Amino acid sequence: MERPAALDLSQDAATLTARLVDIPSVSGTEEPLADAVEEALAALPWLRVDRYGNNVVARTRAGRSERVVLAGHLDTVPVADNLPSRLDADGVLWGCGTCDMKSGVAVQLRIAATVPEPNRDLTFVFYDNEEVEATRNGLGHLAAHRPDWLAGDFAVLLEPSDGQVEGGCQGTVRMRLRMKGARAHSARAWMGENAIHAAAPVLERLAGYRPRRPVIDGLEYREGLNAVRIEGGVAGNVIPDACVVTVNYRYAPDRDQDAAVAHVHEVFEGCRVEEFTVEDHSPGALPGLAHPAARAFVAAVGGEPRPKFGWTDVSRFHALGVPAVNYGPGDPNLAHKRDERVEAAAVVRCEERLRAWLTAPTGT
Amino acid sequence: MERPAALDLSQDAATLTARLVDIPSVSGTEEPLADAVEEALAALPWLRVDRYGNNVVARTRAGRSERVVLAGHLDTVPVADNLPSRLDADGVLWGCGTCDMKSGVAVQLRIAATVPEPNRDLTFVFYDNEEVEATRNGLGHLAAHRPDWLAGDFAVLLEPSDGQVEGGCQGTVRMRLRMKGARAHSARAWMGENAIHAAAPVLERLAGYRPRRPVIDGLEYREGLNAVRIEGGVAGNVIPDACVVTVNYRYAPDRDQDAAVAHVHEVFEGCRVEEFTVEDHSPGALPGLAHPAARAFVAAVGGEPRPKFGWTDVSRFHALGVPAVNYGPGDPNLAHKRDERVEAAAVVRCEERLRAWLTAPTGT
Numbered sequence: 105m106e107r108p109a110a111l112d113l114s115q116d117a118a119t120l121t122a123r124l125v126d127i128p129s130v131s132g133t134e135e136p137l138a139d140a141v142e143e144a145l146a147a148l149p150w151l152r153v154d155r156y157g158n159n160v161v162a163r164t165r166a167g168r169s170e171r172v173v174l175a176g177h178l179d180t181v182p183v184a185d186n187l188p189s190r191l192d193a194d195g196v197l198w199g200c201g202t203c204d205m206k207s208g209v210a211v212q213l214r215i216a217a218t219v220p221e222p223n224r225d226l227t228f229v230f231y232d233n234e235e236v237e238a239t240r241n242g243l244g245h246l247a248a249h250r251p252d253w254l255a256g257d258f259a260v261l262l263e264p265s266d267g268q269v270e271g272g273c274q275g276t277v278r279m280r281l282r283m284k285g286a287r288a289h290s291a292r293a294w295m296g297e298n299a300i301h302a303a304a305p306v307l308e309r310l311a312g313y314r315p316r317r318p319v320i321d322g323l324e325y326r327e328g329l330n331a332v333r334i335e336g337g338v339a340g341n342v343i344p345d346a347c348v349v350t351v352n353y354r355y356a357p358d359r360d361q362d363a364a365v366a367h368v369h370e371v372f373e374g375c376r377v378e379e380f381t382v383e384d385h386s387p388g389a390l391p392g393l394a395h396p397a398a399r400a401f402v403a404a405v406g407g408e409p410r411p412k413f414g415w416t417d418v419s420r421f422h423a424l425g426v427p428a429v430n431y432g433p434g435d436p437n438l439a440h441k442r443d444e445r446v447e448a449a450a451v452v453r454c455e456e457r458l459r460a461w462l463t464a465p466t467g468t
Numbered sequence: 469m470e471r472p473a474a475l476d477l478s479q480d481a482a483t484l485t486a487r488l489v490d491i492p493s494v495s496g497t498e499e500p501l502a503d504a505v506e507e508a509l510a511a512l513p514w515l516r517v518d519r520y521g522n523n524v525v526a527r528t529r530a531g532r533s534e535r536v537v538l539a540g541h542l543d544t545v546p547v548a549d550n551l552p553s554r555l556d557a558d559g560v561l562w563g564c565g566t567c568d569m570k571s572g573v574a575v576q577l578r579i580a581a582t583v584p585e586p587n588r589d590l591t592f593v594f595y596d597n598e599e600v601e602a603t604r605n606g607l608g609h610l611a612a613h614r615p616d617w618l619a620g621d622f623a624v625l626l627e628p629s630d631g632q633v634e635g636g637c638q639g640t641v642r643m644r645l646r647m648k649g650a651r652a653h654s655a656r657a658w659m660g661e662n663a664i665h666a667a668a669p670v671l672e673r674l675a676g677y678r679p680r681r682p683v684i685d686g687l688e689y690r691e692g693l694n695a696v697r698i699e700g701g702v703a704g705n706v707i708p709d710a711c712v713v714t715v716n717y718r719y720a721p722d723r724d725q726d727a728a729v730a731h732v733h734e735v736f737e738g739c740r741v742e743e744f745t746v747e748d749h750s751p752g753a754l755p756g757l758a759h760p761a762a763r764a765f766v767a768a769v770g771g772e773p774r775p776k777f778g779w780t781d782v783s784r785f786h787a788l789g790v791p792a793v794n795y796g797p798g799d800p801n802l803a804h805k806r807d808e809r810v811e812a813a814a815v816v817r818c819e820e821r822l823r824a825w826l827t828a829p830t831g832t
Contacts, residue, residue, distance in 0.1 A: 276654075278704050289778065290718060291777040291778040292690075298674070298694055298695060300674075300697075301671060301675040301694070302675075303671055303698075304672045304675040307665060307671055308668045310664075310668070311665040311668040326658065328654065328658070330654055330707055331662060331664035332654060332705070332706060332707070333700065333704070333708070334698050334711065335698070336695070336698045337699075340696055340697070340748075341696070343694055343696070347698065349664075350704070352654045352705065384704075414655040415655070
């Protein structure tokens with residue numbers, strides 16, 4: 105691939121978004137974009153720039169009492185015949201990655217370039233492979249191998265959130281519940297024990313389950329406990345000796361991983377589940393909106409913070425002890441769509457609000 | 469394959485069984501055995517012999533007021549390193565087909581050869597492809613294309629039944645019950661409708677189902693209604709929009725096919741099943757033990773008739789209006805096993821009892 109022209113960080117965030125979108129960076133092919141980002145940041149004398157793989161981290165060292173992390177991923181889902189970008193007459197920018205999340209990355213770069221003396225020290229994180237399996241996630245690699253680069257008092261992920269603050273995220277655990285039985289010919293069912301029938305109380309509990317809606321830091325979360333798969337059966341004339349129900353418990357961030365697993369066991373107590381197996385598990389993240397930096401952030405950007413029901417990378421910051429929220433331009437429902445787009449004005453608005461927050465005089 | 473030596477029908481049924489076993493006849497390869505059977509029967513002047521494919525039918529034409537059909541299949545399951553046959557010191561004959569059912573076929577041939585003047589007209593049916601899919605079954609082909617060859621007042625299938633009369637057989641219907649839902653991300657379950665949860669009442673009904681045990685012609689049948697398969701699920705983070713439970717209803721022969729399907733609908737009334745589909749259906753067969761020929765048969769062979777819970781070919785005779793039972797030497801639990809075997813004495817005993825029944829003076 106031809107080396108892309110250098111990024112011009114004096115352009116506004118919307119124009120810069122178009123430039124970033126036109127450097128394709130489907131997961132696994134982020135190198136040219138990471139190069140361009142690194143090169144542009146290296147020109148800013150108030151930043152120290154580090155790189156790990158295709159992950160770029162830039163930090164101010166102004167000696168402030170607080171440090172804020174602004175993070176975003178460089179990759180996109182596969183291009184769907186929607187490149188290069190196109191700005192229409194209504195000021196809407198179309199193309200793969202406009203919304204998720206090169207507009208957010210453009211805002212990060214603009215803050216980096218235009219706030220040489222922030223009121224809080226700043227860390228800018230640009231990472232790869234967010235749109236693919238968790239083991240490849242660049243933020244995860246940084247957390248594992250360069251955790252000190254991610255240190256901070258508060259983090260903002262610039263994922264599309266329609267310009268609203270989304271606090272924390274729910275945890276998610278998937279567990280397999282195995283029912284046992286005994287095979288027999290179905291013409292002589294009384295000689296066996298039907299494992300599918302044994303799942304009846306499990307499905308009853310699920311059907312009658314009343315999820316919690318706890319309020320944390322002023323945000324109302326909505327839990328859920330659902331069967332996402334059921335499998336049982338040997339042959340058309342055999343009483344089945346096994347049936348497995350896979351449940352997904354989405355839980356509010358006031359519960360930790362152990363409490364979540366314990367809750368699932370509790371729900372199905374007495375159901376004669378032979379075996380519980382955790383298939384995968386990602387913890388939630390508290391919104392951390394009580395933190396002074398977070399409070400100032402919410403006050404500066406405005407709006408009513410919302411809870412995030414789905415799991416997001418804010419959880420990785422939470423695991424490092426850094427409260428984190430999502431806040432970025434773009435409608436999250438347009439992410440991954442062929443008609444992905446973002447309003448240019450929304451990108452600029454986000455840039456301005458973040459700059460206002462990071463340049464205002466800080467109280468005690 | 470070398471043409472097998474002619475069958476000698478003057479040998480006793482156990483010796484003849486060994487001869488038949490040593491002419492391999494795995495389903496689809498019955499021709500040499502059918503040839504040998506046809507040739508042996510053609511030498512008996514009191515029989516008219518007909519052939520359709522590898523199905524051989526021989527009939528007396530003595531002008532009796534009743535006609536009895538003695539039927540057996542020529543094929544076996546695949547040989548499992550258990551040929552040629554071997555008679556051990558305890559008088560047990562080992563080998564593929566000894567039990568299921570060349571001992572029964574030997575009894576048929578012995579009756580054909582030794583009862584030139586039976587008290588009831590006799591029809592001997594030897595058919596192919598019983599051990600494979602129903603569409604290949606030779607008795608089914610005869611019923612479809614030569615039904616007059618199968619006409620009679622009563623039929624005995626010489627399938628292994630441990631020398632006990634097994635009357636009629638239960639019907640079996642397999643039906644798919646489909647539950648509907650609406651997909652949603654499992655982090656926002658309230659936006660969807662879980663089709664697996666919707667199956668809870670179906671499994672409850674199954675778990676609490678009390679099967680009938682009707683007594684018909686003195687035999688107690690045992691019905692059963694069981695889930696034999698359950699499937700649902702889209703992905704680990706999706707509320708599933710469909711769940712299918714496949715049930716198998718085994719029903720006593722006092723119910724016909726329509727009544728069986730109606731019963732399944734009835735059981736799940738109010739369960740919000742979106743769709744019922746019949747996957748396959750084989751009707752039962754009444755034992756017909758009230759028929760004079762059957763009564764005389766049971767009296768002659770002795771023992772206590774038992775119901776047959778599994779589906780068998782007696783149902784094909786029932787469909788032609790011919791009451792039928794299973795009665796033959798050999799333990800049915802040894803069928804299809806590598807260590808398949810039959811007691812020589814049991815084969816001879818079966819031969820003697822049938823001969824006694826078919827040669828005794830008949831009352832009015």
